[in-house]
């Protein structure tokens with residue numbers, strides 16, 4: 001860690017080549033169409049680039065260096081995008097060069113050189129932060145450029161992903177990749193939390209060729225015939241974070257979406273990408289992939305699914321009363337070890353729990369720039385914070401899983417998880433917010449003793465005990481935490497308490513806690529927050545949580 005400020009990517013890209021005569025200005029076969037300068041998304045600015053021989057430039061920690069993703073000892077050699085002159089349009093190569101993408105990452109190389117054709121159905125697994133976004137965008141866009149473009153205003157590529165933040169990020173990368181086409185290719189987004197009517201109008205009145213959407217809003221918009229009509233010439237459907245898109249939470253929406261767009265028999269390409277593809281995904285991918293689809297993976301069967309360069313540690317806290325002081329001590333310790341450009345993400349288990357952590361630590365760690373990001377925030381605040389944390393060189397983001405998958409915050413050197421990850425996949429994706437695109441990073445998970453089973457039951461994860469003993473520091477931080485809690489609103493504590501109960505109730509069996517003991521632990525948590533008695537919970541909420549009749553709860557209304 002301790003990266004100096006981001007510098008310009010080193011090296012020169014592939015030699016520029018001339019574009020041709022397809023609708024978007026590349027060299028495909030479609031008829032040329034008038035230039036359209038309208039584009040709803042911002043384009044990625046091209047950084048100034050030094051004219052130097054890339055081979056002469058040693059790998060620097062501050063430069064996105066995907067060459068570090070290759071195991072040269074295993075005979076894997078990085079290739080430049082420039083070597084793909086026969087596969088990718090010159091305008092795409094030009095744009096990649098501007099983006100600072102010189103060498104293909106392993107997953108990009110696999111997809112672009114090993115797929116039977118760029119339009120083949122595929123299931124692709126590669127570690128977090130290794131460039132999967134470009135790996136699915138490039139073949140899909142290239143296909144449109146080589147004579148398969150839909151008519152103007154019709155969607156050719158549909159990317160479905162789990163969160164709004166990720167949708168914006170993917171759209172931005174699509175804009176970067178298409179930036180050098182002589183005729184702009186519009187990329188639109190559709191996600192909840194924004195006004196439906198303006199989203200709909202923008203989509204209907206624009207000429208979207210690419211749409212990046214979250215399932216709920218997309219399904220909602222597809223209820224309109226005029227929207228469905230836009231999909232009549234769909235060429236590619238991508239499920240990013242495919243295992244998440246096909247899990248119980250999202251699958252119903254995905255199935256409805258698939259019923260509302262042209263049938264798979266119409267011949268569109270299906271692409272499923274993720275860093276985690278548990279076995280059970282194979283049963284469900286057939287809704288977007290034909291049998292005989294190509295499976296590609298850059299992860300060896302016996303290899304840990306996380307980035308090798310990330311040392312992973314756990315701290316098991318014997319009592320709930322020590323959780324907050326331990327986190328304080330951990331952040332201070334990590335900062336002392338890597339003070340330069342200290343940029344970290346702390347994941348909590350629930351949105352209200354994360355809000356509490358933010359409220360607390362902004363008081364107890366005033367020396368850091370603090371950020372919060374979770375689903376209880378308004379969409380514009382979420383988007384603003386996402387952009388600010390992408391841009392900042394240092395600071396601490398307290399986050400829930402809205403940014404657990406896919407999000408690319410440059411130069412995060414440390415990921416902390418506080419509390420039980422809901423599954424190994426969730427753990428892996430959160431750890432993947434660090435050490436992206438060849439950078440270094442560290443990951444520490446802080447668990448309460450009943451949560452320690454997570455480490456023992458996930459032996460494939462290389463988690464070791466944290467090397468520094470923090471227990472001697474806790475007494476010193478207790479008064480700091482106690483004082484900070486006096487400045488945190490009671491409502492924030494009450495919401496965090498209720499969320500804690502709700503989340504841990506789901507895992508009560510695994511935690512080996514009876515419901516009475518679960519409430520006792522939650523009450524200990526509330527005492528640690530300085531609550532004189534457990535926060536009130538409404539009777540009907542207790543019923544909904546399945547905690548009716550459990551001793552230790554304080555029943556009543558918090559509303560005055």
Ligand SMILES: Nc1ncnc2c1ncn2[C@@H]1O[C@H](COP(=O)(O)OP(=O)(O)OP(=O)(O)O)[C@@H](O)[C@H]1O
Nearest residue numbers: 064101103105128129130131132133275406408437
């Ligand atoms: N060939 C490349 N050269 C340089 N940088 C790259 C290259 N490909 C991708 N990147 C950069 O690497 C970072 C990670 O890429 P991306 O977000 O696509 O990873 P991912 O594999 O989709 O991660 P996750 O599994 O977390 O979704 C981004 O900042 C991206 O711009």
